[in-house]
Amino acid sequence: MRASGGFHGRRIQKTGGSTYIISLPKNWVMARGLRPGDTLLFTPRADGSLTVFAESAGPPIAERRAVSVSNEMEKEHLFRRLIAEYIAGYPLLEIRTPGRMSARTREVIRSFAQRMIGPEILEETAESVILQDVVGANPLPIPSILRREHQMVRAMQADAMAAFRSRDAQIARDVVERDWEVDRLHWFLEKQVTSALRDARILATLDLTLPECSTYLLASRILERIADHAVRIAETVAMIGTERSPERLAGALERMADQAGSALADALDCLDSRDIPKANRVIDSAEQITRERDQLLHEIGSKRGRLAIGLAYVLESLERSAFYASDLAEIAINRAVESPSPEAAPAGTPVKALVPGV
Numbered sequence: 001m002r003a004s005g006g007f008h009g010r011r012i013q014k015t016g017g018s019t020y021i022i023s024l025p026k027n028w029v030m031a032r033g034l035r036p037g038d039t040l041l042f043t044p045r046a047d048g049s050l051t052v053f054a055e056s057a058g059p060p061i062a063e064r065r066a067v068s069v070s071n072e073m074e075k076e077h078l079f080r081r082l083i084a085e086y087i088a089g090y091p092l093l094e095i096r097t098p099g100r101m102s103a104r105t106r107e108v109i110r111s112f113a114q115r116m117i118g119p120e121i122l123e124e125t126a127e128s129v130i131l132q133d134v135v136g137a138n139p140l141p142i143p144s145i146l147r148r149e150h151q152m153v154r155a156m157q158a159d160a161m162a163a164f165r166s167r168d169a170q171i172a173r174d175v176v177e178r179d180w181e182v183d184r185l186h187w188f189l190e191k192q193v194t195s196a197l198r199d200a201r202i203l204a205t206l207d208l209t210l211p212e213c214s215t216y217l218l219a220s221r222i223l224e225r226i227a228d229h230a231v232r233i234a235e236t237v238a239m240i241g242t243e244r245s246p247e248r249l250a251g252a253l254e255r256m257a258d259q260a261g262s263a264l265a266d267a268l269d270c271l272d273s274r275d276i277p278k279a280n281r282v283i284d285s286a287e288q289i290t291r292e293r294d295q296l297l298h299e300i301g302s303k304r305g306r307l308a309i310g311l312a313y314v315l316e317s318l319e320r321s322a323f324y325a326s327d328l329a330e331i332a333i334n335r336a337v338e339s340p341s342p343e344a345a346p347a348g349t350p351v352k353a354l355v356p357g358v
Contacts, residue, residue: 176234222327282328
């Protein structure tokens with residue numbers, strides 16, 4: 001056996017005509033209670049390595065997690081704690097309080113269970129509530145979740161601008177309420193990625209590499225931020241009231257909203273197509289929006305009162321949305337370099353095969 005840098009080395013041996021074997025570290029075998037005749041499973045990784053685990057091995061995290069909370073916790077603090085536990089991916093979550101659990105604490109837990117994807121109340125006692133994840137680690141492909149998230153964000157952007165244009169408070173409220181749908185999709189995706197990072201078997205079922213999981217998680221976070229800006233635009237409706245926007249300003253903001261929405265769609269497309277020139281055009285368009293922002297901000301500065309504040313909020317949110325799309329385009333460029341598309345020539349392809357006439 002050879003050891004180097006924390007790795008255990010084993011020489012490959014050949015037995016028979018075509019079978020290659022290696023020995024396993026004794027400590028690893030004993031620690032997992034393995035015996036001769038047990039089956040090991042191998043998962044090939046994108047980097048050329050193999051992940052080995054026992055067929056009968058359980059998940060690397062405990063099936064049940066107990067969480068102690070206080071009845072005096074702020075509602076927002078308790079909700080955030082539950083989200084963190086949810087993302088950690090425990091199948092059973094027991095929330096306990098010292099003494100009887102207050103109605104206020106139970107209300108937060110029930111609200112959490114209703115808003116998340118997966119948790120259901122399994123059991124309640126005077127001092128505790130047990131939540132069970134009925135969905136599991138990999139019910140939906142991560143790219144599908146991201147596409148759904150994008151559809152919702154684009155719809156929120158369009159409806160937020162429609163509410164701003166018509167001063168429709170009902171549409172504005174609907175945009176604000178839909179923000180929870182984007183949040184829950186993002187948290188669900190983050191839970192899947194966290195579980196995949198912890199357990200190689202879950203990663204194998206996702207059919208994604210670790211860099212791809214990281215890319216999709218970053219993209220999801222960006223979409224969640226853009227949804228927040230759609231909410232901010234919708235909230236300006238109540239601030240401005242019935243006061244009308246100057247026609248030129250309203251038209252300029254509409255065009256900017258269309259540019260920001262198109263930039264987001266193009267940036268997401270670049271994640272799959274690995275189209276670097278297209279991603280660069282998205283980044284350039286965000287810089288163009290900034291130049292337009294400077295001109296519009298000067299004009300908005302000549303207005304007064306709530307109208308000026310509301311217009312400034314809308315302008316800022318549109319610019320931030322465009323720059324989030326620009327961030328996504330940069331991620332797409334990085335991914336294109338790290339993992340070229342199948343159509344791209346593999347590393348080491350002779351120059352003669354790439355350049356006509358050589």
